[in-house]
Amino acid sequence: MVRRSPLNPLRAMVRFGPLSFPAALGRGGVRSFKHEGDGATPRGSMRVVSGFRTGCKHFAVASPVALRRLDRRDGWCDASAHAAYNRAVRLPFAASHETLIRTDALYDAVLVLDWNYQSRARGRGSAIFMHVARPGYMPTEGCVALKWLDLVRLLKVIRRGDMVRVV
Template sequence: MRRITSPKQSVKTIVVRPAPGRKARAIVQVGPLRIPAAIGRSGRTSRKREGDGATPIAAMKVLSGFLRGDRLGQPKTALPLKRTRPSMLWCDASGHPSYNRLVQAPFAPSHEEMQRKDELYDLCLVLDWNVTSRRRNAGSAIFFHLIRPGYEPTAGCVAVSRPDMLRILPHMRRGTVVRVL
């Protein structure tokens, strides 16, 4: 595998290109490094809607992230990572005032658990899709997270393996752009 550049050098843009012939697979490019990834089960879309299973075609800044501290040590990164707790949830109920926001349990409206039983959100970066400027039903919880075995499709996120995530995290900063083509 090729190195990105210098371990201290950050990248401004990470490019996510569709993989040939497979709508739910992609190639993540970080500098000269190319990494296999999974995207939404419905492929990519320029008209993202809540629950459509598609990854938005967009340039999304990395805002922050979450770390499952009971499973992983602090990785080398300048990104702010918040340690997940069982009470942390992400609201995906489009009619709720906390839509596409971190909320605390107990919380009855539709949501995702941030401290999952599987490993998908052990390292999970929040992408600025419908976060800083929210629109009802425009999609929520678009994350850059860890992959399921076999690179199974996501619900609309971008996912890579844990070793690959740990390789690219040192090059990311708050504001690094993930551009899905």
């Protein structure tokens, strides 16, 4: 469960079984009616669909979720009118997209959450991930972000199909 902080609408506590971690939320807070580009973390229940990781040297985490290793040609389509909307794509890609290999560590390990993924609706939001937080838990573009070591602890126990509920 991801519970928004009563003191800061851009922060949360993530609880999974006996584990509990602070987290960053989207710059648009938590919204029931999410749309592309609003920066909000969607309120609701999302299953863990898949995961990916970079080839960073310090990555040696065994996870029940298969984490596909990224390369420089990996991206994610955020063009709501495109057929590949809210899907992984190969670069170069003509439509609007996010490059998944980054110069920072945010996508060193990522869980893809089922927000507008299994059944897509144009403009309802894309690329809702659980990933590494920026220093100081700065807000995300709509994702849930954890400190690296906390994400590693979670990756060891979370499984594909597990529910992440944002309240």
